Amino acid sequence: VAEPNWLDDREQRVWRSFYAMRRVLDRAIDRQLVEAGLSSADYDLLVPLSEAPAHELRARDLGKRVGWDRSRLSHQLRRMEQRGQIRRHDCEDDARGTMIALTGEGLRAVKAAAPGHVDVVRRYFVDLLSPAECELLTALAAKVLAAADITLD
Amino acid sequence: VAEPNWLDDREQRVWRSFYAMRRVLDRAIDRQLVEAGLSSADYDLLVPLSEAPAHELRARDLGKRVGWDRSRLSHQLRRMEQRGQIRRHDCEDDARGTMIALTGEGLRAVKAAAPGHVDVVRRYFVDLLSPAECELLTALAAKVLAAADITLD
DNA sequence: TAAGATTGATAGTTCAATCTTG
DNA sequence: CAAGATTGAACTATCAATCTTA
Numbered sequence: 001v002a003e004p005n006w007l008d009d010r011e012q013r014v015w016r017s018f019y020a021m022r023r024v025l026d027r028a029i030d031r032q033l034v035e036a037g038l039s040s041a042d043y044d045l046l047v048p049l050s051e052a053p054a055h056e057l058r059a060r061d062l063g064k065r066v067g068w069d070r071s072r073l074s075h076q077l078r079r080m081e082q083r084g085q086i087r088r089h090d091c092e093d094d095a096r097g098t099m100i101a102l103t104g105e106g107l108r109a110v111k112a113a114a115p116g117h118v119d120v121v122r123r124y125f126v127d128l129l130s131p132a133e134c135e136l137l138t139a140l141a142a143k144v145l146a147a148a149d150i151t152l153d
Numbered sequence: 154v155a156e157p158n159w160l161d162d163r164e165q166r167v168w169r170s171f172y173a174m175r176r177v178l179d180r181a182i183d184r185q186l187v188e189a190g191l192s193s194a195d196y197d198l199l200v201p202l203s204e205a206p207a208h209e210l211r212a213r214d215l216g217k218r219v220g221w222d223r224s225r226l227s228h229q230l231r232r233m234e235q236r237g238q239i240r241r242h243d244c245e246d247d248a249r250g251t252m253i254a255l256t257g258e259g260l261r262a263v264k265a266a267a268p269g270h271v272d273v274v275r276r277y278f279v280d281l282l283s284p285a286e287c288e289l290l291t292a293l294a295a296k297v298l299a300a301a302d303i304t305l306d
Numbered sequence: 307t308a309a310g311a312t313t314g315a316t317a318g319t320t321c322a323a324t325c326t327t328g
Numbered sequence: 329c330a331a332g333a334t335t336g337a338a339c340t341a342t343c344a345a346t347c348t349t350a
Contacts, residue, residue, distance in 0.1 A: 004267065004268035004271055004272075005271065005272075005275065006271060007271060007274070007275075007279060010284075010287055011279050011287070013291055014279070014282065014287045014290050014291045014294075015274055015278065015279055017290070017291050017294035017295065017298075018278070018290060018294055020220060020294065020298060020303070021293075021294040021297045021298060022175050023220055024220075024297060024298055024301045024303060025297065027301075028301060030319095030320085034320090034321095039339075039340075040340095041339090041340065041341090058310095059310075059311070060309085060310060060311085063310095067173065067176055067177075068341095069341095069342085069343095070309095070310065070311055070312080071311085071312080071313085071341085071342070071343075071344090072340085072341060072342070073311085074310095074311060074312050074313080075312085075313085075340080075341080075342095076340080076341090078312085078313095079339080079340085091310095094309095094310080094349085094350075095348080095349055095350085096309065096310045096311075096348070096349050096350070097309095097310065097311085097349095098310080098311065098312095114157065115157035118157055118158065118159060118160060119157075119158075121160070121168055122158065122160075123300065124297055124300050124301060125168065125171070125297060126160060126164045126167070126168060128293065128296045128297060128300060129167065129293065132289070133289055133293050134163060134164070134167045136286055136289055136290075137167050137170070137171060137290070137293070138166055138167045138170050140174070140281060140282065140286060140290070141167075141170035141171055141173065141174035142170065143281045144174045144177055144178065144277055144278060144281060145170075145173060145174060145177055147276065147277050147281065148177045148180075148181060148277060150173070150177060183342085187342090187343095192317070192318075193318090194317090194318060194319090211332095212332075212333070213331085213332060213333085216332095221319095222319095222320085222321095223331095223332065223333055223334080224319085224320070224321075224322090224333085224334080224335085225318085225319060225320075226333085227333060227334050227335080228318075228319080228320095228334085228335085229318075229319090231334085231335095232317075232318085244332095247327080247328075247331095247332085248326080248327055248328085249326065249327045249328070249331065249332045249333070250327095250331095250332065250333085251332080251333065251334095
C-alpha cells in the first residue's frame, strides 16, 4: 500500500478549475436548450441524426458517435420517440438492428435550437480561447481520450 | 435575425474534443468512486466537509463551495443522511440555517475513496499536462468562470 | 457464444412551489 | 420582501437482467 501521490497546489488548482468550468458550461448549455424545448441528451442525439444521410442512423452507430452505452441510448430514444422527435424501424440488413430516423418535428427542433446553442458555446468557451489555447486543448483532449482507449472518428 | 455565427473546423474540433474529454473523465471518476461505494455527488460534498473545521459546514456555505443550488443540495443531503454519511442539526446563529456535519462513517468513506480518486484524476488528466499546459488551462477556466460571473474562493 | 437492443430498479438533477425566519 | 431550506414531480443516467438474432 504505497503512500497516495496527492496533488500539489498547482495540480489541485488546475483540476478544481477544470471541474468548475465543466459544471458552468453544462449549466449554460442546459439552460439555453431547455428554452428551446430540448434536453442536452436530446440535442446530443439530434445533431448526428441531422447530419446523417437520409436523416437516419442505426442505433449501434449512433451510440458509437456519442459514446453512449446501449441502455442509456435505448431509454433516451424511447423518450424521444414518445415526444415525436425520432421514429424507430427495423434494420433491413440485420434483424438484430434498429434504425433511428429523425422526424420532421425532430429536425425542426434541432434546427431551431442550433443557433442559440452555438451562441452559448461561443460565449462561454470558444470565443474565450486564444489560438494557442485552442491547439493545446485539442491536443490535451486527444491525450485524455487515448488514455481511455478512445479515438474520435 | 442575424445569420448564425457557426463554428469553423478548428473551433468545432476543439469543442467536440472538449465535450468528449469531459464525458470520459466523468465516466472514469464515477467508476472508481462506485467501487469505493460513493457517487460523484457524495464525493463532491464529502471533500469540503472533511476539510472544514470540526468537519462541519452550514448548508448555504457548502452549496457555495460546490456551486449547487439549494434544491439539489437538499435532495443530496437527504440521501446522504439516510446512508449515515452526514448528520443535520440546527444552526445556532441563524434559525433559518442548517449545519451539515460529517459522521465517522462519512469521514471513513471519503478517506478510503480519496487515494483511488487521485489516481484516476492523475492518470486521465493531471499527469497528461505539462506545467505550461497547466497554467494555460487554469487561466482559461478562470475566463470561463468569469464569463458566468463566478469566482473560485 | 457474442452482438444488438430493451426493460426495471435505483440514484441523481432540475424546476416550481412551499415554508420559515431575518 | 429576501434568504435559507425543503419537497414533489418529471427527467436523465447507470447497472443488472433479459430477449432475440448472427
